[in-house]
Amino acid sequence: TSEKMSPYENYIEAAPLNFFLTKVFGIPNHYNSSLAVGIKDILSASMGNLISSAQFNYMFDIPWLVQQYPEQFRSKPLLIIHGSQRADKTTLHENAHRYPNITLCQAKLDIMYGTHHSKMMFLLYDNGMRVVIHTANIIHNDWYQKTQGVWISPLFPKLASDQDLSQGDSVTQFRKDLLEYLGAYGTNKHLQEWQETIRQHDMSSAKVFIIGSVPGRHTGASKMKWGHLKLRKVLQEHGPDGSTVKDWPVIGQFSSVGSLGSGPENWLSSEWLESLSTVQANGIVKLSKPKLNLIFPCVENVRRSLEGYPAGASLPYSIKNARKQQYFNTFLHQWRAFSRGRSRASPHIKTYTRISPDAQYLAWFIVTSANLSKAAWGAYEKNNSQLFIRSYEIGVLFVPSKVEENLKLFNVQGVDSSKDSMLFPLPWDVPLTSYTQTDRPWLWDIAYTDKPDSQGNMWCPS
Numbered sequence: 001t002s003e004k005m006s007p008y009e010n011y012i013e014a015a016p017l018n019f020f021l022t023k024v025f026g027i028p029n030h031y032n033s034s035l036a037v038g039i040k041d042i043l044s045a046s047m048g049n050l051i052s053s054a055q056f057n058y059m060f061d062i063p064w065l066v067q068q069y070p071e072q073f074r075s076k077p078l079l080i081i082h083g084s085q086r087a088d089k090t091t092l093h094e095n096a097h098r099y100p101n102i103t104l105c106q107a108k109l110d111i112m113y114g115t116h117h118s119k120m121m122f123l124l125y126d127n128g129m130r131v132v133i134h135t136a137n138i139i140h141n142d143w144y145q146k147t148q149g150v151w152i153s154p155l156f157p158k159l160a161s162d163q164d165l166s167q168g169d170s171v172t173q174f175r176k177d178l179l180e181y182l183g184a185y186g187t188n189k190h191l192q193e194w195q196e197t198i199r200q201h202d203m204s205s206a207k208v209f210i211i212g213s214v215p216g217r218h219t220g221a222s223k224m225k226w227g228h229l230k231l232r233k234v235l236q237e238h239g240p241d242g243s244t245v246k247d248w249p250v251i252g253q254f255s256s257v258g259s260l261g262s263g264p265e266n267w268l269s270s271e272w273l274e275s276l277s278t279v280q281a282n283g284i285v286k287l288s289k290p291k292l293n294l295i296f297p298c299v300e301n302v303r304r305s306l307e308g309y310p311a312g313a314s315l316p317y318s319i320k321n322a323r324k325q326q327y328f329n330t331f332l333h334q335w336r337a338f339s340r341g342r343s344r345a346s347p348h349i350k351t352y353t354r355i356s357p358d359a360q361y362l363a364w365f366i367v368t369s370a371n372l373s374k375a376a377w378g379a380y381e382k383n384n385s386q387l388f389i390r391s392y393e394i395g396v397l398f399v400p401s402k403v404e405e406n407l408k409l410f411n412v413q414g415v416d417s418s419k420d421s422m423l424f425p426l427p428w429d430v431p432l433t434s435y436t437q438t439d440r441p442w443l444w445d446i447a448y449t450d451k452p453d454s455q456g457n458m459w460c461p462s
């Protein structure tokens with residue numbers, strides 16, 4: 001293995017949470033030197049001597065992906081898990097065809113409008129494996145000038161062959177939940193081989209919970225396994241206590257918005273917010289529903305971004321949905337990330353958290369592929385007896401007590417001098433910045449021709 005400290009080891013002491021943002025081209029280097037990684041860093045030989053890998057995603061530029069691996073790893077077996085169908089699937093196969101080491105696996109999407117959104121890497125080395133859960137498509141633009149989130153697992157060592165395979169799970173049941181998520185893809189030989197590989201690795205060092213979504217109408221014991229009900233279940237058991245977070249706001253930050261219903265009580269402020277404001281079930285404290293703050297770029301945020309209006313091609317909020325839910329605008333705040341040098345790096349990251357009113361503490365934090373939509377998080381059906389989910393999503397939930405035994409909260413800014421504090425590297429600025437009177441949420445399918453963007457262009461979608 002390489003003698004020099006690998007970039008990952010350099011960061012690990014500064015990133016006890018393994019939570020990084022992607023490097024951004026065109027901002028001062030300081031903001032790319034700590035807590036930031038590029039795809040080449042993730043795939044670099046300093047992370048391990050790669051034997052094979054798997055890439056779960058929505059969009060793939062296969063020739064570009066191959067080029068992101070170090071030359072000596074470009075012919076290693078690579079499994080690509082996608083949700084493309086019909087012409088998109090044909091195109092993917094045409095692009096993969098010339099790489100004998102690449103195998104394609106199509107995730108079943110039997111439900112209308114469902115997508116394979118999940119973004120995850122399995123990296124198998126000669127001395128263990130890593131799991132990477134992130135928010136970026138496998139295309140150049142997603143790793144160039146956007147704000148994206150990446151969780152990189154510690155190196156999970158291989159279990160000794162005589163070791164009982166039931167060993168090696170973590171306090172958050174990371175491996176069990178990951179295997180259950182993979183099980184939902186059904187019987188695919190290559191995915192089943194990866195499940196066996198995962199079973200052979202000790203993942204006891206994983207300190208995050210998996211919050212996944214898989215398409216289906218989930219009932220009975222499966223109802224709480226996915227989407228916002230999985231979050232609700234984890235927070236009931238391991239969340240903050242009600243007295244601590246009473247009246248703490250919930251913050252949602254995302255890069256796309258679905259059809260949320262004609263009023264907040266249809267889904268947003270009812271079942272969805274109820275899950276995000278769940279506290280440990282011991283308290284009988286009847287909590288008032290907390291304030292909900294949402295972060296989604298306004299037109300000006302997009303216009304001024306490094307990419308200009310084209311950043312909005314990855315912010316697919318449609319006028320059709322927007323006009324049906326004007327109430328949504330009352331929750332909105334601007335994208336601002338001055339603290340991370342990324343106010344102009346348009347967000348494609350999705351994050352959710354519960355934060356103290358003075359913005360000093362976090363009760364928990366999620367980075368995920370899931371945007372603000374019923375398709376991603378699920379919606380109750382049949383009198384709350386089933387949860388209907390359309391898409392595959394995956395994210396990780398950080399809970400203080402699972403990161404460190406007696407840690408109750410994460411610190412946000414300035415470090416609380418008390419020993420039991422841990423700084424959480426927020427991707428965006430607090431306090432939040434409201435929209436101005438004239439600000440409107442970015443909509444990707446209308447024209448903006450009164451002011452040119454940072455590149456001097458207008459936006460005239462066809």
Ligand SMILES: O=C(O)c1cnc2c(C(=O)O)cccc2c1O
Binds near residue numbers: 059117135136
């Ligand atoms: O990251 C993703 O999984 C993802 C999924 N879908 C889209 C769409 C769309 O579905 O129309 C448009 C533009 C960007 C994305 C995107 O970035």
